[in-house]
Amino acid sequence: AWLPPEAFRALGARRILVHGHGLLVDTVLAEVSRACARYGGRVWHSPSWDVDVDLVLALRGAGELPNPAVEAARAVGEAALVEIGDGETLGDEGFLLARAGEVTVVVADAPAGLLYGLFHVVRLCAAAYDPARPPERHRPALHRRMLNHWDNVAVHPVMGQVERGYAGGSIFWCAGRPRGDLARIRDYGRLLAASGVNAISVNNVNVARTEALLLTDRLGDVAEIADVLRPYGIRVHLSVTFAAPVVLGGLATADPMDEAVRAWWATTTRNVYERIPDFGGYVVKADSEGQPGPFTYGRDHADGANVLAEALAPHGGVVHWRAFVYNHHQDWRDRSTDRARAAYDHFAPLDGRFHTNVVVQVKFGPVDFQTREPVSPVLAAMPATRLAMELQVTQEYTGQQRHVCHLGPWWSELLRFGPWGPGGRTIADVATGEAGGGLVAVANTGDDLFWTGHPLAQANLYTFGRLAWDPRLDPTAVLDEWIALTFPPSATADPELVGRTLHEIMDDSWRTYERYTAPLGVGFMVNPGDHYGPGIDGYEYTRWGTYHFADRDGVGVDRSRASGTGFAAQYPPYWAQVYESPESCPDELLLFFHHVPYEHVLHSGSTVIQHIYDTHFAGVEEVAVMRRRWQTLNGMIDAAVYERVAERLDEQVRSATEWRDQVNTYFFRKSGVPDERGRRIY
Numbered sequence: 001a002w003l004p005p006e007a008f009r010a011l012g013a014r015r016i017l018v019h020g021h022g023l024l025v026d027t028v029l030a031e032v033s034r035a036c037a038r039y040g041g042r043v044w045h046s047p048s049w050d051v052d053v054d055l056v057l058a059l060r061g062a063g064e065l066p067n068p069a070v071e072a073a074r075a076v077g078e079a080a081l082v083e084i085g086d087g088e089t090l091g092d093e094g095f096l097l098a099r100a101g102e103v104t105v106v107v108a109d110a111p112a113g114l115l116y117g118l119f120h121v122v123r124l125c126a127a128a129y130d131p132a133r134p135p136e137r138h139r140p141a142l143h144r145r146m147l148n149h150w151d152n153v154a155v156h157p158v159m160g161q162v163e164r165g166y167a168g169g170s171i172f173w174c175a176g177r178p179r180g181d182l183a184r185i186r187d188y189g190r191l192l193a194a195s196g197v198n199a200i201s202v203n204n205v206n207v208a209r210t211e212a213l214l215l216t217d218r219l220g221d222v223a224e225i226a227d228v229l230r231p232y233g234i235r236v237h238l239s240v241t242f243a244a245p246v247v248l249g250g251l252a253t254a255d256p257m258d259e260a261v262r263a264w265w266a267t268t269t270r271n272v273y274e275r276i277p278d279f280g281g282y283v284v285k286a287d288s289e290g291q292p293g294p295f296t297y298g299r300d301h302a303d304g305a306n307v308l309a310e311a312l313a314p315h316g317g318v319v320h321w322r323a324f325v326y327n328h329h330q331d332w333r334d335r336s337t338d339r340a341r342a343a344y345d346h347f348a349p350l351d352g353r354f355h356t357n358v359v360v361q362v363k364f365g366p367v368d369f370q371t372r373e374p375v376s377p378v379l380a381a382m383p384a385t386r387l388a389m390e391l392q393v394t395q396e397y398t399g400q401q402r403h404v405c406h407l408g409p410w411w412s413e414l415l416r417f418g419p420w421g422p423g424g425r426t427i428a429d430v431a432t433g434e435a436g437g438g439l440v441a442v443a444n445t446g447d448d449l450f451w452t453g454h455p456l457a458q459a460n461l462y463t464f465g466r467l468a469w470d471p472r473l474d475p476t477a478v479l480d481e482w483i484a485l486t487f488p489p490s491a492t493a494d495p496e497l498v499g500r501t502l503h504e505i506m507d508d509s510w511r512t513y514e515r516y517t518a519p520l521g522v523g524f525m526v527n528p529g530d531h532y533g534p535g536i537d538g539y540e541y542t543r544w545g546t547y548h549f550a551d552r553d554g555v556g557v558d559r560s561r562a563s564g565t566g567f568a569a570q571y572p573p574y575w576a577q578v579y580e581s582p583e584s585c586p587d588e589l590l591l592f593f594h595h596v597p598y599e600h601v602l603h604s605g606s607t608v609i610q611h612i613y614d615t616h617f618a619g620v621e622e623v624a625v626m627r628r629r630w631q632t633l634n635g636m637i638d639a640a641v642y643e644r645v646a647e648r649l650d651e652q653v654r655s656a657t658e659w660r661d662q663v664n665t666y667f668f669r670k671s672g673v674p675d676e677r678g679r680r681i682y
């Protein structure tokens, strides 16, 4: 992935002094030692006297050392912080990079900062040693940068080892037991740390019997993972079932107001911390898609979350409580129920009632990780609650890691969105700092040779970590970083050509995917169950609440306040007004908010029906171009990577063609309106 040995060439050829002690400092030392052993550099660990070095990685509080380089590092560090004008705060994970004469200096106040500083130096390659480099201070904007694994311990009869997993089996579990490949978990921790991720939950949010036991009888399995990930600054969290007091504790109830239930959570949680002192906390999916929850006892979600929060608070843990709560037994005939409204209706009234160690985890859109959705209005509706936005790195609805669909630009758009109107606070601001809940994503990794099935899907994982560290990063620049690390210069490769080609293939690939799938924000239209490939009416008469309402005259869901479900009114005034009318609603979300005739003219000047035809033809052409571009890399990059991507591009061309023909044919049959350019529709 993004840490091939060659990525360490610039580092490994240097003379490096590491100053400080601690578990993560040992990790730094091991990383630089390995790189130097390979590329001929040298490493000293304090105390070392009077050696000439190129790079110093030093903890500020680690005590005096009569070494001129370290003393210079300290002095430069302090001076640079003053120069940058931001006090002297680096925090638990921050670091400073500066030049002191001939030496590059990385200073941190805590070992994790040193580790992140090291990976920053790796990313910079030779540029880290540029004498003209001005000092930089880095600190993560978001405290918790978390991946949720939807990995099952026991193989689920329908979902398999990993729910919505497209990269083989689980890294952690296999057929009911720990997989036992700790070296692989360690490598995974390394990759995650180098992207900025610092928390991970290791089992599915749908918690079945075997998985429930991780909290008690099988805690040792979790402790083992925590031990392996700790040296990379990653804390382990666990998905738990709300019914645990009944299922595991043998109590008659899981009512959060019941004293015995509270006591059970407190004791159980204390035991967890005895075994895993830096345990992160719980992730909970409650009253959702069949998972148990507080509704059973007539309690609300604040009551439910708080009982777990109280148990975790003495130990510094958090509950990530998901807002993905909706009625999944809807009647398609009933036009008054709107799944998009559900999270807001359930959670917004509870603002201010959650304990401070509860993070309400909100899917980025109001429905379910679609290729295009408006930002969830819940993220603007709970100022007195810590909120995290949840993204889906695993490509359930975005091509299942068979299609190239680079999501960085989309996530960046979501993070920069101003729910109170342009120019105001953004979603990134909501998730940032002490009052924010951070960023969470469902992981896309498995035991696949390339970690993510599609080798180019690694970039989504890397980009998630980097945007969680700094949501203002330009996604194109992040992709550059990923390319430079993953495809280092080699005897056969022209790095400039490889980089350009990958950008051409990936930069706009999310929009390409959008073009050949469900149009104008209407969503779904996928095959029920596995969610791969076109199934235009697949969900139209089901209980899941995901309908497009296409008829002979038009298509889309009326979510206006005036004539529809009223969902548009869940937004603060600026967007409530924009979304309310088809005239002001942005084209890309038109069918999410409105049911319009096929002849409705978009802002782009095209009619809805002609837009559908045009984008579907264009999308497939773009995929064909992607495939041709990829072929120009044959012989330049690792043959196995080349072949895997080539195979998947063949499948993407096939699948995109199927999408195009089914969507175009469907709408032609419904509307009777021919393509004005006379292209082939079946």
Ligand code: GCW
Binding pocket: 150, 163, 164, 205, 206, 285, 289, 324, 368, 369, 396
């Ligand atoms: O998108 C849906 C998926 C389910 C998933 C659920 C959720 C873990 O189809 O597989 O369950 O979302 O987010 O809880």
